[in-house]
Amino acid sequence: MLKKFDIFMFSLYNENMTNKQTDGPLFTGTKMTFNGLSIAPNLLDVISKLGFITPTDIQHKAIPVAVEGKDIIGIAQTGTGKTLAFGIPLVQEILKNKKNKALIVLPTRELALQVEETIQKIGRPFGIKTVSLIGGASMYNQICLIRNNPHVVIGTPGRINDLIQQRALNLRDVSILVLDEADRMFDMGFAPQIRKILDVVPKNRQTMLFSATMPDGIVKIASQHMKLPVRVEIARSGTMAEKVDHELFVVKKDQKLPLLKKLLQDYKGTVLVFIRVKHNAKKICYELRDVGVSAAEIHSNRSLGQRKEALEGFKNGRYRVLVATDIASRGIDVKNIELVVNFDLPENPEDYVHRIGRTGRAGMSGKAISFAMPDQGSKVREIEKLTRLYLPISNMPDISAHMSAPSAAPRNFARNNYPSNRRRPMNRSAHGRKRY
Numbered sequence: 001m002l003k004k005f006d007i008f009m010f011s012l013y014n015e016n017m018t019n020k021q022t023d024g025p026l027f028t029g030t031k032m033t034f035n036g037l038s039i040a041p042n043l044l045d046v047i048s049k050l051g052f053i054t055p056t057d058i059q060h061k062a063i064p065v066a067v068e069g070k071d072i073i074g075i076a077q078t079g080t081g082k083t084l085a086f087g088i089p090l091v092q093e094i095l096k097n098k099k100n101k102a103l104i105v106l107p108t109r110e111l112a113l114q115v116e117e118t119i120q121k122i123g124r125p126f127g128i129k130t131v132s133l134i135g136g137a138s139m140y141n142q143i144c145l146i147r148n149n150p151h152v153v154i155g156t157p158g159r160i161n162d163l164i165q166q167r168a169l170n171l172r173d174v175s176i177l178v179l180d181e182a183d184r185m186f187d188m189g190f191a192p193q194i195r196k197i198l199d200v201v202p203k204n205r206q207t208m209l210f211s212a213t214m215p216d217g218i219v220k221i222a223s224q225h226m227k228l229p230v231r232v233e234i235a236r237s238g239t240m241a242e243k244v245d246h247e248l249f250v251v252k253k254d255q256k257l258p259l260l261k262k263l264l265q266d267y268k269g270t271v272l273v274f275i276r277v278k279h280n281a282k283k284i285c286y287e288l289r290d291v292g293v294s295a296a297e298i299h300s301n302r303s304l305g306q307r308k309e310a311l312e313g314f315k316n317g318r319y320r321v322l323v324a325t326d327i328a329s330r331g332i333d334v335k336n337i338e339l340v341v342n343f344d345l346p347e348n349p350e351d352y353v354h355r356i357g358r359t360g361r362a363g364m365s366g367k368a369i370s371f372a373m374p375d376q377g378s379k380v381r382e383i384e385k386l387t388r389l390y391l392p393i394s395n396m397p398d399i400s401a402h403m404s405a406p407s408a409a410p411r412n413f414a415r416n417n418y419p420s421n422r423r424r425p426m427n428r429s430a431h432g433r434k435r436y
Contacts, residue, residue, distance in 0.1 A: 037059075055081070056085075058085045070206070071230065073211075073232065074086075075213075077212050082180065101171075112155055130153075133155030146163070179194065179208070244359055244367065246370075246389055263341065270337050273341045326347075339367045
């Protein structure tokens with residue numbers, strides 16, 4: 001007898017076979033457009049006026065399935081256009097019947113605000129109202145906006161649950177549920193809140209779940225709360241963007257900041273720096289400003305206003321460098337980030353996928369540089385196993401000008417059991433490589 005999980009996976013396979021037409025290009029030898037994706041003409045006109053001409057792969061594959069009302073599991077990296085992939089079908093469904101309501105659940109405040117901005121752009125011409133429910137903002141003001149009967153509610157799991165418990169938010173009319181960046185919500189410990197939301201929304205609804213990876217928790221949610229979902233996948237779970245070049249430096253702790261300063265001399269564009277401990281952000285920003293580099297920090301200790309100011313400044317060029325923790329970074333949607341630096345390796349290999357997804361977006365090229373301590377070979381191996389990438393080790397450049405005292409080169413870095421299916425990047429490093 002088939003177990004429930006087996007039945008779920010068979011359903012995914014069977015449904016994908018019956019929807020095979022979504023796997024190929026719209027037109028052969030012709031530039032792909034939004035025409036032919038079953039989008040209503042009046043909505044197509046708005047999309048065109050906003051400058052959206054060519055759909056991304058996830059939009060091309062997901063929109064035709066979503067407008068049919070089918071449940072979707074979308075496997076896509078950050079920066080691939082997921083918001084329009086669920087936003088266009090969502091708005092179209094509401095236009096059919098203004099009584100339809102949608103709930104979009106996301107991991108962070110910044111991401112919620114950016115998704116709301118996109119939904120407003122395509123929905124405002126039709127009178128579609130939205131509300132964002134996020135921590136750090138006035139709950140009283142949010143309750144007032146809820147009373148205006150919005151068509152689309154966008155929020156983080158914690159604030160949504162708070163308002164449900166206060167009986168200020170009723171989800172009985174939700175006909176479309178979107179779980180965006182579901183894996184990240186699980187990583188952040190939001191699984192209990194997500195389950196509570198799933199328990200109160202109507203069973204007869206459309207569910208769209210988007211994730212860069214598919215851990216067991218996501219599979220379980222999908223098997224229990226989705227109806228024969230169609231799996232729309234533009235890349236294998238854990239896959240990196242194709243045009244990102246990866247590089248690794250093995251460093252001692254006191255070499256990290258001098259190396260970062262050296263890299264900022266070599267790379268002149270915008271740089272996103274990831275750290276694990278939020279308390280280091282202020283020190284790094286102070287040191288960078290001291291050498292004339294404009295830098296801002298974004299992490300959970302910053303207020304919503306401070307985080308918005310830092311993000312806007314990074315977008316408009318006021319800040320060249322943004323120092324961020326993994327949690328706070330989940331709303332960073334900035335074009336043309338030249339370099340992502342993993343100042344600290346991520347705790348989980350899945351976070352490497354999310355971090356690097358900030359560069360090389362929408363087919364652009366990008367660069368990812370990671371700093372590994374001599375005893376972190378196993379963490380590097382975990383990342384390589386998930387991504388099927390080989391992270392080439394580069395020779396340390398001369399950082400003596402940025403060192404307060406001489407430091408010996410790190411020794412004894414080892415990563416055993418290389419994944420046999422790894423993929424090696426083609427681009428060569430500017431600093432040279434040595435492989436172990």
